[in-house]
Amino acid sequence: MSNPFQIARNAARQHQDHAPLLALMPYARFLGVRMTERDGKPCSHLPFRPSLVGNRSIPALHGGVTAAFMENAALLHLLLAMDETRVPKSIDFAIDYLKPGRAEDTYADCDLSRAGQRVAHVTVRCWQRTPDQVIAIARGHFLLGATE
Amino acid sequence: MNPAPYHELLAERFTRHVPHIHELGIEMVSIDVERIELRLPYREDWLGDVVHRLIHPGVTSTLIDSACGLAVLARLQNPEPIATLDLRMDYLRPAVADLPLHCEASCYRVTPHIVFVRSSVWQSAPEKPVALSTAAFMRSTTSKKRVI
Incomplete structure (x- = not known):
């Protein structure tokens, strides 16, 4: 018997259809996150919309949106890379802001630095326009194999 | 100087x-120096795991x-541009569906x-926190742009 996360992961892996996975995470849908691939790796994409702004005079993305988008990217990365049967629980997350996010589309990709039996360490890079225009980097620990 | 009018203005501009x-509907409970x-x-949109009905950590991070x-601006008692340098969250326990999130912050x-x-x-x-966080903000006195 397959669980909803396994079914959604199979759709993503076999048909590049990420909609079932995002449907299990209403907040990702609320933000408007899309999944693409870049250089054979999953890449999170956050299309810009005016209500994501936190400072109208620059205008700049809300710093919380950048953080939330990057945390979500890390969770999606884990769900796609591993065989978890639920969303891994966040243990901690630390983000360094390198420059303000512009009122533009934003992208994030991740590296699984370590996947142990219980804990995964993920680093996240967030950019706009081109991958070298990094606006924030982050890292987090996530609990794997959590019981029901 | 009585800081109340400044804080009232800050609260109104913020919310x-x-x-x-x-867009999120964040409400001000109290504000002082x-x-x-x-x-x-609470909204169903905040869920990060629809199966286990847990709030997405990104929602907590945005709050x-x-x-x-806001705590920085309230403390400075004078609107000046600020930028988040870094933010670190520890997720002590999962945030669950159907309850609001409260957040207090102080400098x-x-x-x-x-x-x-x-x-x-x-x-x-309050004595059972779902998350604790520390952050560093940069004050930039050179820009003439409005804070919020």
Whole structure:
């Protein structure tokens, strides 16, 4: 018997259809996150919309949106890379802001630095326009194999 | 000087004129020089795991980032541009569906260039936090742009 996360992961892996996975995470849908691939790796994409702004005079993305988008990217990365049967629980997350996010589309990709039996360490890079225009980097620990 | 009118103005601008704060529906509970408290009413959109009905950590992070920035502005008692340098969250227990999130934030060190802030997020009781966070903000006095 397959669980909803396994079914959604199979759709993503076999048909590049990420909609079932995002449907299990209403907040990702609320933000408007899309999944693409870049250089054979999953890449999170956050299309810009005016209500994501936190400072109208620059205008700049809300710093919380950048953080939330990057945390979500890390969770999606884990769900796609591993065989978890639920969303891994966040243990901690630390983000360094390198420059303000512009009122533009934003992208994030991740590296699984370590996947142990219980804990995964993920680093996240967030950019706009081109991958070298990094606006924030982050890292987090996530609990794997959590019981029901 | 009585800081109340400044804080009133700050509260109004924050909740009504910051697009993403307005979209989320973040409410001001209290604001003064020492401490601010925000409240985010529950919505199904906040779920990060629809199966286990847990709130997405990104929602908590956005509330924390908002509260910390506001705590800095409330403490400075004068609108000046600030930028988040970094933000670190510890997720002590999962945030669950159907309950609002509360966040309190206070500045524990203010220097001419940097402000250090800590915050706590809870649902049912302040003594059972779902997340604790520390953040550093840069004060930039060179820009003439409006803060919020």
